[in-house]
Amino acid sequence: MGSFLKVEPSYISKEGCRLVWQGIDEDDSDVVVLNKEELDSLAEILEKNSTGKVELEDEFSTILVNTDLVQFRLKDSKYLEAKTSVLTKAILDYKKVPHIPKPIKIYPKEFLPSIQIETEEQTTQANAVLKSKSVKGIPQSDLFRVMTTRRSTRNFDSSKMVEQWQIDKILAAADTAPTAGNFQGFEVFYIKNKEVKKRLVEAANKQPFVNAPVVLVFCMNPSRVKISFPPEILAKFSLQDATLAAAYSQLAASALGLSSIWIGMLDEQKVQQILGINLRPSSILCIGYPQKSKPPKSRRNLKDLVRVID
Numbered sequence: 400m401g402s403f404l405k406v407e408p409s410y411i412s413k414e415g416c417r418l419v420w421q422g423i424d425e426d427d428s429d430v431v432v433l434n435k436e437e438l439d440s441l442a443e444i445l446e447k448n449s450t451g452k453v454e455l456e457d458e459f460s461t462i463l464v465n466t467d468l469v470q471f472r473l474k475d476s477k478y479l480e481a482k483t484s485v486l487t488k489a490i491l492d493y494k495k496v497p498h499i500p501k502p503i504k505i506y507p508k509e510f511l512p513s514i515q516i517e518t519e520e521q522t523t524q525a526n527a528v529l530k531s532k533s534v535k536g537i538p539q540s541d542l543f544r545v546m547t548t549r550r551s552t553r554n555f556d557s558s559k560m561v562e563q564w565q566i567d568k569i570l571a572a573a574d575t576a577p578t579a580g581n582f583q584g585f586e587v588f589y590i591k592n593k594e595v596k597k598r599l600v601e602a603a604n605k606q607p608f609v610n611a612p613v614v615l616v617f618c619m620n621p622s623r624v625k626i627s628f629p630p631e632i633l634a635k636f637s638l639q640d641a642t643l644a645a646a647y648s649q650l651a652a653s654a655l656g657l658s659s660i661w662i663g664m665l666d667e668q669k670v671q672q673i674l675g676i677n678l679r680p681s682s683i684l685c686i687g688y689p690q691k692s693k694p695p696k697s698r699r700n701l702k703d704l705v706r707v708i709d
């Protein structure tokens with residue numbers, strides 16, 4: 400895919416335009432022609448520094464305006480993209496609309512909610528949460544140290560409170576995991592309600608430790624994955640998204656000196672009923688301080704695990 404180059408008049412659509420991408424070779428360019436309505440709709444979204452979708456008249460192609468990137472999903476699985484800031488300037492200059500670029504908070508490829516203008520106080524972004532507040536009393540956590548010392552626990556010390564800043568970091572870590580197409584096809588339910596926690600024990604094959612100090616239910620949300628692939632692929636993507644997110648949270652919990660247990664043995668329908676949701680749960684992550692710190696469990700030898708294909 401080449402890089403987005405310019406907006407120019409279209410000979411086939413008088414009040415529309417041509418968007419031109421330059422390929423690696425000079426004569427290798429891609430063009431998307433927009434009619435007047437399509438151009439106006441796109442310009443309206445860009446002018447407001449908003450996010451949204453423009454369906455093209457061929458009834459197949461779609462432009463998805465995200466805060467960071469504008470994605471062009473075209474016929475015959477063709478895909479083009481342009482940086483939102485670059486396209487905004489090009490389109491608004493072309494339409495002679497005055498505009499001043501604003502600092503915006505980036506929610507990558509999340510085109511449904513509208514964006515927020517960045518201010519000093521807002522700290523809900525994962526990066527801000529992860530960078531905030533040094534880890535009290537815990538040596539700065541090197542990833543490999545965390546990986547090699549992590550050990551699950553099923554016996555939590557409920558006398559020791561997990562602090563909110565720790566929970567924030569664990570949740571923010573989930574948000575840093577890679578996801579299919581960066582569509583974040585998962586949701587996390589942070590269960591604070593004591594009754595709900597007890598009911599989740601029942602839904603998890605009566606495993607008592609599910610009633611833990613911190614309980615997070617990771618669910619798949621394939622409807623967020625806006626890629627035109629068959630539903631079973633989207634389901635697989637969202638399962639992987641939710642699983643990776645939970646794994647990132649589990650590592651973050653260890654990095655904070657906490658321990659956890661991953662619960663995969665659950666009755667999906669019971670969990671859905673208890674939480675009043677239609678999304679399929681993939682795992683429950685139960686977190687807290689362990690009653691006893693234990694060394695990590697042993698694993699296979701790497702030579703038995705890895706099969707090298709020469």
Ligand SMILES: Cc1cc2nc3c(=O)[nH]c(=O)nc-3n(C[C@H](O)[C@H](O)[C@H](O)COP(=O)(O)O)c2cc1C
Pocket residue numbers: 549550551552553606660661662663664665695696
């Ligand atoms: C996919 C998956 C499902 C699991 N389900 C359960 C479960 O339902 N109940 C449980 O007690 N532990 C469960 N575990 C935890 C594992 O038993 C535990 O991670 C494993 O014994 C390795 O121990 P470690 O995490 O200390 O290295 C699950 C772990 C994974 C990855």
